[in-house]
Amino acid sequence: MARGIGAHLNGGYKVIVNKSTVPIGSGDWVRMIVLDGIAERRKALVGAGGPTVEEPIQADFDVVSNPEFLREGSAVYDTFNPDRIVLGSNSDRAIQLMKDLYAPLVDRSFAEDTNLPPVPVVVTDLSSAEMVKYASNAFLATKISFINEVANICDRVGADVTQVAMGIGLDSRIGKKFLQAGIGWGGSCFPKDVLALLHTAEDYGYEADLLKATVSVNQHQRLVALEKLQQELKILKGKTIGLLGLTFKPDTDDMRDAPSLTLIEQLNRLGAKVKAYDPIVSQSGLRHGLTGVIVESDAAHLADGCDALVLVTDWAQFQDLDYAALAQRMHSPILIDGRNVLDRETLIRAGFQYVGIGH
Ligand SMILES: NC(=O)c1ccc[n+]([C@@H]2O[C@H](COP(=O)([O-])OP(=O)(O)OC[C@H]3O[C@@H](n4cnc5c(N)ncnc54)[C@H](O)[C@@H]3O)[C@@H](O)[C@H]2O)c1
Structure with a gap:
């Protein structure tokens, strides 16, 4: 896909936006593949009597990581009512273009409650934006595994985890959401993202013990x-x-x-x-x-x-x-x-x- 984009890039400045959950570093990788695609096109054009190798290629572009946080079943609501918008890039020009694109959502033009303050826009570098996505899902999965562990202790000591969750969730530092004990999390995102973060940590020589526990508590649950x-x-x-x-x-x-x-x-x-x-x-x-x-x-x-x-x-x-x-x-x-x-x-x-x- 990225190679194909590179092969067809022409005209003015372009921003390539990565919204999928991708391994950390994918933004730079996409950039490299797009450049490969451009180089291939240059070769083909030169062969066909087009521009000489020395002529610059008209392909002015940046890559932005813009992770999405849409829940399955609530994607439209989540699109119009985001908690935050994360934009990762090293290019001010690309960030400004993305901010312009998101302006109606930031101003809550389509939100359920149009009186809320503007949606925060978090600007980061490429890798940090990619990491935000993994860390968000890993944190939520960990929060569920945490309350499930507390539930298992409650079972043994005769406490009621629903009351405990209420008691801890009202602490604004903790928050009430994702504290419903049960038989564990699943789906296409949490399992995949927690494991991906775990493996990324391993690739870089770090044992992510807390994430391992998040997964094993869930398996037991x-x-x-x-x-x-x-x-x-x-x-x-x-x-x-x-x-x-x-x-x-x-x-x-x-x-x-x-x-x-x-x-x-x-x-x-x-x-x-x-x-x-x-x-x-x-x-x-x-x-x-x-x-x-x-x-x-x-x-x-x-x-x-x-x-x-x-x-x-x-x-x-x-x-x-x-x-x-x-x-x-x-x-x-x-x-x-x-x-x-x-x-x-x-x-x-x-x-x-x-x-x-x-x-
Ligand atoms: N769904 C997608 O296609 C998709 C694609 C890309 C990224 N994502 C990301 O993945 C995240 C997860 O999306 P999702 O669609 O899996 O749904 P989700 O966040 O609604 O649910 C994920 C898991 O959490 C559990 N859960 C939900 N509320 C809970 C609560 N109050 N207490 C305890 N457990 C609770 C659910 O049972 C489920 O197992 C999204 O926030 C988004 O960032 C989703």
Whole structure:
């Protein structure tokens, strides 16, 4: 792609913007490849009787790193309501051009709340902008792994992680977001970005111990629901377990590195029958990567004959299910709330034995 850009660059000044999450140093690498493309074009032109080798090539350009922070399922909202805009380049000219381009977003022209102060623009060098992207996602993943670790300690000492999260989240230095304990993070971005940062650190001779712990806590966290099922049901062989949700987070059909996949694999290994209902996956017919699980068309059919349900994805729809009716259809009405989103008292009134994470 960059070589192709180089081969076609002509006319006036151009800015090449890198928005993807790319390994640190990619901006300079893109620059090098674009220059290679330009050199190839020069060679071709010289061969075809064009400009002589000595003539300068009309290709005046800069590379800018402009990482995006869009969440899957909220990309349009996030585009118009950014927390910040990061621009990485060593060229003042390129930065000014990017600032002009972003002016309407900075002024919140399309924002939900147009009275907010302008969006901060953070100007950095190329590598720092690339690092901002990795560090943001790694920090968020670490924050989730942190509260999950606290939840596991809460489980053992009899504290309630939801109350603890409220207590620590109101500290403005910590903040309330991303402190919902559960069965861990997944998706296409957090796993990939945390590992990429870890490997970059290794490439440069640094052991990123905290990032390693972030990943290993997350791997263990996916098994917490399994441990709770074993505590409640003892032997899982021959038991039927129903999963509420399959996608890695709500409002998406994405199952990449979803905690549900780990659960399905482990439940299969232990000889349990696994069923699942997911508001999107059940309707869409998407079954890619799904083996060892019966996908049901609704929550009622999911509950039929189950020994336990596990809430895996915090879909808003799961708040409104008729849990009393679901309990009636189950073999034993046990619910493991893998996202701590259901109301314990309501579930108990509906006839369930309710088990949360870190409660
Ligand atoms: N989605 C994309 O295509 C894409 C592309 C490039 C970069 N990114 C970046 O990746 C980041 C992650 O995007 P995403 O789409 O994976 O979604 P996200 O930030 O909504 O969710 C990521 C993970 O965090 C968990 N999570 C969300 N809120 C939580 C909370 N309050 N407590 C505990 N866990 C919580 C989710 O379950 C999910 O596993 C974005 O912020 C963006 O910077 C995303």
